[in-house]
Amino acid sequence: MEEQIKKIQENTSKSIKQAQSKQELNDIRVKVLGKKGELTLILRSMGSLSAEERPIVGNKVNEAKKEIEELITQKEKELKIKELEKRLETENIDITEPSKKINIGSIHPITQIIDQIKEVFLGMGYSIADGPEVETSHYNFDQLNTPSDHPARDLQDTFYITEDVILRTQTSPVQARVMETQKPPIKIICPGAVYRSDTLDATHSPVFHQIEGLVVDKNITMTDLKGTLEMFAKKCLGENTKIRFRPHHFPFTEPSAEADVSCFVCGGKGCRVCKQEGWIELLGCGMVHPNVLRNCGIDPEVYSGFAFGCGVERIAMAKFGIDDLRLLYENDVRFLKQF
Amino acid sequence: MKASIEWLKEYSDIDVEAKELGDILTMTGSKVETIESKGENIKNVVVGKILEITKHPDADKLVVTKVDIGNEKLQIVTGANNIKVNDIVPIAKEGSELPGGVKIKKGKLRGIDSCGMMCSVGELDLSIAEYPDQIEDGIMILPKEYEKFLGQNIVDVLDLKEDIIDFEITPNRPDCLSIEGLGRETAVSLNKKFKNPRKNIDELKIENKKEIEGLKVDITAPDLCYRYIARMAKNVKIGPSPKWLVRRLKACDVRSINNIVDITNYVMLEMGQPMHAFDINSIAGKHIIVRRAKPQEKVTTLDEQERILDEDNLVIADENKAIAIAGVMGGLNSEIESDTQTIVFESAVFNGGSVRKTAKKVGLRTEASSRYEKGLSPENAERAVNRAIELVELLGAGEVVDGKIDVYPTKQKINKIPFNPEKINNLLGTNISKKDMIDILEKLEIKVENNTVIPPYFRQDIEQEADVAEEIARFYGYDKLDTTLANGETTIGLLTKQQKIEEEIKNILVHLGLSEIYTYGFINDNDLDKINTPKNSELRKQTIKIKNPLSEDYQVMRTTTVPSMLSTVATNMNKKNENVALFDISRTYKNIDQAIENGQVPLEEKILTIGMYGNNIDFYSFKGIIENVLEVTNINKYEIEKEQKNTIYHQGRTANIKVGKDIIATFGEVHPIVLDNFSINKRVYLAEINIDKITTYSKENKKYEEVAKFPAVERDIAITVDENIEVGEIEKIIAKKAKKILESAKLFDIYRNEKLGANKKSVAYSLIFRDKKKTLNDDEINKLMQEILKELEEKLGAELRK
The missing domain is CATH 3.30.930.10 (Bira Bifunctional Protein; Domain 2)
Known part of the structure; x- marks a missing residue:
């Protein structure tokens, strides 16, 4: 089981790294952490384990969960910045174009x-x-x-x-x-x-x-x-x-x-x-x-x-x-x- | 007043150059206008001798000459025919300069080289009067003995160098309208002794007689003639004056006429006393009568113009007729002629104001009148006539007749002024010692005796202490006065309410893009027609006419600023300026209640006038500007009302701003006919805002109101009304019904279409309600909206748009 957890961790972090959009990250989250997610399923199947093993595996799953959450959050931030940068690029303007100032008059x-x-x-x-x-x-x-x-x-x-x-x-x-x-x-x-x-x-x-x-x-x-x-x-x-x-x-x-x-x-x-x-x-x-x-x-x-x-x-x-x-x-x- | 330094030197040693002398005299109060250096404008003109004269091969009227100019011989072609071999003449060499900026260059005349020019008297800026044996249109022939000056500069040989200073003399100093007076100022300013060359004249005693050679003098208007002295010369030989005299006259811009006339002018320039000479044969009954003119009395003056006089004017008359206008000009009928044998010199002093008025009336301001009007000294008159007689002897112009006829009804008053050095120092802010003060005064021939200041006869301008203070300050030195700031009671410098309002208006308008203009207070009488002013308008009745306008355009004081603004708008349109936005804060002048007729000043009102045209301007943006002005000037309560009768404006696009019943402003589009009258082909927006009224109604009562705590309720309402219903009426009903809870009513849409029907419009408002004390509930707002709608239906025939 521990190995299974490790594998999930490794696979997941790899796919997080490769993710290109918020949607992909969401899919990963559901796939791993969702109600029917891989880690959730492991937690549920813990009933078959001995009383000594249960807390150990439980801990491992929670650690894995935390790590994956963090990775997703971080990736989300990265993606957001990238997106913003893209937008700012498209919003580039020519600042030498004429202004829209009020034409001020004059005192004699x-x-x-x-x-x-x-x-x-x-x-x-x-x-x-x-x-x-x-x-x-x-x-x-x-x-x-x-x-x-x-x-x-x-x-x-x-x-x-x-x-x-x-x-x-x-x-x-x-x-x-x-x-x-x-x-x-x-x-x-x-x-x-x-x-x-x-x-x-x-x-x-x-x-x-x-x-x-x-x-x-x-x-x-x-x-x-x-x-x-x-x-x-x-x-x-x-x-x-x-x-x-x-x-x-x-x-x-x-x-x-x-x-x-x-x-x-x-x-x-x-x-x-x-x-x-x-x-x-x-x-x-x-x-x-x-x-x-x-x-x-x-x-x-x-x-x-x-x-x-x-x-x-x-x-x-x-x-x-x-x-x-x-x-x-x-x-x-x-x-x-x-x- | 012009004075040559050569002449001034008769009165004072002068050891400085003309420029420096000018600076010094300027600082003591005789301001220099210009300094002219005669002779400086003649360069490279030398004495030459004609060696040979031959005919020009190709021109009948020209001759070719060879001229010796000392170190060189020149060939000169000339058209002159008064020259002969061996004549000594002035030669302008190649590269020389003559008066008037003429430059002489080498050239060819009909194919023959000519290396210079022979000069005439006129070309050297000299006159026949100075050189009577020369001719006007020929070469100047110099005396044979000048051969010794061959090649020398003509300026030196003829002694043409002369510095002449032109002084601006202030009207209080008629004594300085003479070389003698300026000589005195020069001596004191340079701290030199005043050399009085007229000492013999001052000491002269002449016997006063009732009658000389049958001549009698009477003054019948002693209020206008303070003194009249006559002296005579017989066996007079009228002829030219000597060169020195002609030259001095010329330095003062006076033309030489003949020896007797020149003497009168010379004495006037030298002593400041105008003189006149009559031929005794032209004085009927040999009786001079100084009297007021008769109504419509005619005199033909020396300049051959007939002048018409009245009783306010003084004349010198004989038993039959006027022979001179006193103090202004002599009559043609008593002029000195070439066969005159016995002359009468007049030296008189007349009332200055009377001479001024007479000169103005006859339109003749002469050297004499401009001196008389400043008030001359009767004491000086006797010196002057004695000097004239002395000059007759000196020039050998005639035989002196003994005695004088001196009618002197009003003796010159000599002022006596208390001398108080402390007060003088207090006024000037100085600390000059009493001794230094007396020193200055005595140099100016002002006596100080027993703490009393006694000015000399020629200083009638010194009347009181302040005048004495000025004399002391002048020669103590204005430049030595300290600079201090008064340390009296503290005063606060504040603008008045109206001044602040004007500043606010200028600020807002400049920020809104308008430029300030300046216009004249007077306009053309026709301008009122051009702006469509009705025939019976008050604006016409209140107009003030100028008696002596410069031109038709500046004929009347304006009762409205509109023509001034529209002319300026037109100027800008003619210059193809786009988007013009102008304002002007200036006055109107209205003759109300016959103020002018009663010798009072008229009503002057301050008006803000705005004029605009251009792409971005329509009635509503213009209205916004007017509202901004009212906002910054704190006019809080006003109404905008349509104005349809003002003929300056478009009847459908004009409004008045009213505070109560008082119209404080009118604005709108200018009537097309008015625009046409000013040749303006664009729509122009115009406003007239009365700043005096703005000031009256401006109320600065700013008070903090709590920022709303309770939420607002927003409702829209759209209604259909007849086209002629003004939205202002709709807003009034909404406001009346909603009372205090209406926060704002914003018009967001007006449209018209076929569906609505002809002459209908749809108007939509966004209303915001808020109660300061509680949260409003839907029910009460619904009820209010019903009431508003009902009122709109009843009062305006509005229909709710569905």
């Missing part, structure tokens, strides 16, 4: 520049103010120390609705509106569209955008203005950007300055963008004129402040290398999608 370059500037000033505790584009000459000029016979009015070609109502030529009237309604400390920037009667060409547009900045508090100094603008220039145009103040004149600031930045395209070496100067004129600024503070109900003996205003399109053009301002307002999607 003017907004992108405004957003960058906003971020810097929000971080420094400024709020963002807004004002009307169709403005009164009272706010656009009078409150800003530019009375009707002031020669500075000629510098800006104004679109008139009536004598008293105009299209704002600058974002500065927002300054006056804010000062009239808020108490210091005031820290605002104001981005927005402004209008001047310039014919549209590669560098001019009757509508363009400015960002105005205003700070009014006790003990505000011109060095604060310079420091703030330097911070702005470094954060928006690059950490190595240098700033230079030149004396200038604006009716609503005194002292006034024009601020140049080292060319952020060539780093100051001189290039086409900075016309070989190494500097780019960035903005106009100055200490808020005492007359303006007074006009808006703020006592210049107690408070001082600074203001600045810069053109957005010029920065966008220099930064993105756009050589024609008209592109910004033509809105061709092939242009827009580049940003």
